[in-house]
Amino acid sequence: MDQAEARTRLLDxxxxxxxxxGIQSVGVDQIRTAxxxxxxxxYQLFPSKADLVLAYLQRRDTRWLASLTGYADARPAGDERxxxxxxxxxxxxxxxxxxxxxxxxxxxxxxxxxxxAAAAVRAHKAALRDYLGGLLRRAGRPESLLDPVFLLAEGxxxxxxxxxxxxxxxxxxxxxxxxxxxxxxAAA
Amino acid sequence: MDQAEARTRLLDxxxxxxxxxGIQSVGVDQIRTAxxxxxxxxYQLFPSKADLVLAYLQRRDTRWLASLTGYADARPAGDERxxxxxxxxxxxxxxxxxxxxxxxxxxxxxxxxxxxAAAAVRAHKAALRDYLGGLLRRAGRPESLLDPVFLLAEGxxxxxxxxxxxxxxxxxxxxxxxxxxxxxxAAA
DNA sequence: CTCGGTGGAGAGCGAACGTTCTCCGACACT
DNA sequence: AGTGTCGGAGAACGTTCGCTCTCCACCGAG
Numbered sequence: 001m002d003q004a005e006a007r008t009r010l011l012d013x014x015x016x017x018x019x020x021x022g023i024q025s026v027g028v029d030q031i032r033t034a035x036x037x038x039x040x041x042x043y044q045l046f047p048s049k050a051d052l053v054l055a056y057l058q059r060r061d062t063r064w065l066a067s068l069t070g071y072a073d074a075r076p077a078g079d080e081r082x083x084x085x086x087x088x089x090x091x092x093x094x095x096x097x098x099x100x101x102x103x104x105x106x107x108x109x110x111x112x113x114x115x116x117a118a119a120a121v122r123a124h125k126a127a128l129r130d131y132l133g134g135l136l137r138r139a140g141r142p143e144s145l146l147d148p149v150f151l152l153a154e155g156x157x158x159x160x161x162x163x164x165x166x167x168x169x170x171x172x173x174x175x176x177x178x179x180x181x182x183x184x185x186a187a188a
Numbered sequence: 189m190d191q192a193e194a195r196t197r198l199l200d201x202x203x204x205x206x207x208x209x210g211i212q213s214v215g216v217d218q219i220r221t222a223x224x225x226x227x228x229x230x231y232q233l234f235p236s237k238a239d240l241v242l243a244y245l246q247r248r249d250t251r252w253l254a255s256l257t258g259y260a261d262a263r264p265a266g267d268e269r270x271x272x273x274x275x276x277x278x279x280x281x282x283x284x285x286x287x288x289x290x291x292x293x294x295x296x297x298x299x300x301x302x303x304x305a306a307a308a309v310r311a312h313k314a315a316l317r318d319y320l321g322g323l324l325r326r327a328g329r330p331e332s333l334l335d336p337v338f339l340l341a342e343g344x345x346x347x348x349x350x351x352x353x354x355x356x357x358x359x360x361x362x363x364x365x366x367x368x369x370x371x372x373x374a375a376a
Numbered sequence: 377c378t379c380g381g382t383g384g385a386g387a388g389c390g391a392a393c394g395t396t397c398t399c400c401g402a403c404a405c406t
Numbered sequence: 407a408g409t410g411t412c413g414g415a416g417a418a419c420g421t422t423c424g425c426t427c428t429c430c431a432c433c434g435a436g
Contacts, residue, residue, distance in 0.1 A: 021300045024212040028424060038384050039425080049424065104346050105296030108288060111350075112209045125350050147356065148363035151343030158292050158342050162299075162313050168335065175336035179363060182370035216394060226414045227395080237394065379436080385429090393422070404411085 001037070007045050009035045014056045019102050023053055023109055050114060053106070057120040060102055065127055078139045079180050082149065085132065086173035089156055093166035100161030101154075128153075145183055149176050189225070195233050197223045202244045207290050211241055211297055238302060241294075245308040248290055253315055266327045267368050270337065273320065274361030277344055281354035288349030289342075316341075333371055337364050 001009075013035035017026040028049055032039050046052040068088050075084040092098060099105070103121040111118040132153070133146050156172040159165075189197075201223035205214040216237055220227050234240040256276050263272040280286060287293070291309040299306040320341070321334050344360040347353075 022297050024297070025301050040383065043425070099300065100296060104292065104350070107350055108293030109210050109212070109297040112287065113213050121350055125347070147359035148340070148366070151347060151356070151360050151363065152336070152339050153343070154346050155339030155341065155343030158346060159313070159339060162292070162295055162309055168339070171335035172339050175339065175367060178370055179366060182366055228413065231395070
């Protein structure tokens with residue numbers, strides 16, 4: 001096993017465990033056992049648990065956003081692409097191990113004690129917001145719709161997790177659609 | 189110091205520390221030191237840390253909702269009372285130690301490992317949802333507006349915490365107002 | 377075959393955790 | 407005054423944590 005594979009296996013294991021149980025509930029030894037990577041190697045690649053946590057968040061950020069944008073950008077530009085974001089959320093919420101937004105969870109757990117992690121969370125949310133802003137702009141929608149749509153998506157994530165009801169995404173979608181038509185009922 | 193005061197001081201201290209730093213980051217000894225209540229007394233009142241965590245969530249649930257409803261119910265019934273919820277959120281977000289919804293934070297941190305805590309979180313969110321539902325019903329608004337308004341409030345809480353921007357509550361308020369007028373533009 | 381370097385397995389380290397126990401001083405009652 | 411009960415302070419316990427170290431099997435180069 002070379003460095004690259006060890007790193008991948010560590011991050012795969014860390015992501016699964018951190019997301020499923022929370023960050024502080026998972027010990028380094030558990031990650032080592034589950035991944036099959038030795039402690040020595042682990043600490044070569046990630047000098048501390050905080051480094052591993054940060055790498056987990058960063059990799060999840062890129063992958064999560066790539067998945068979302070890959071899905072939405074395959075739809076026709078305009079309102080439909082905006083609403084596709086909520087369709088993607090609906091699919092995500094339905095996954096059996098869905099447990100809310102990993103970044104919101106991490107922020108609540110370690111945001112106050114780990115400034116680097118908090119910054120990663122802020123960066124992730126800013127990236128999502130920017131993406132939605134781009135969709136709105138290209139759909140000819142006013143900037144004033146960005147916050148509402150973003151807040152609906154955020155609210156859907158936490159609510160779907162706590163109530164374990166994926167269909168919340170569709171309610172958020174309906175609300176977003178209503179806001180879009182209310183803002184410019186006669187738009188093409 | 190009698191039992192009742194010890195309990196109050198413990199819960200006050202626990203609430204402050206748990207909310208500020210997260211649950212697992214706060215040790216029982218810190219609560220004992222900060223509260224001035226002896227360990228013996230602490231374990232008489234709360235046989236385990238998990239019991240203290242649960243009591244923290246339950247007391248915060250009642251207080252938080254009482255504060256919100258006390259504020260909103262003082263406004264004229266109808267749409268104004270619904271929108272008052274977001275005004276109250278705006279005030280809360282602006283408090284210097286605001287760090288998001290304690291229940292969302294607790295759910296992300298220990299929801300997967302502490303079923304009682306997870307149930308308390310679900311109960312809290314259900315209570316908030318029910319309260320909003322009552323406001324909508326008494327305002328003559330359709331049930332279909334409940335999810336959108338609730339999701340806007342949820343999204344505002346996490347977003348205000350992560351981006352440290354209280355004014356998000358006012359954006360959510362604007363969006364809720366738009367949804368209300370869009371649903372029944374001609375309502376009184 | 378010998379060597380030097382690499383990495384895995386896991387023991388070991390000090391600190392911190394949640395929890396319990398020991399000790400002792402402070403009253404309440406006879 | 408003597409005795410019993412209570413609670414406070416904090417030592418102590420066993421476990422777990424993040425992290426380091428030891429030991430040895432392996433392997434290519436000479």
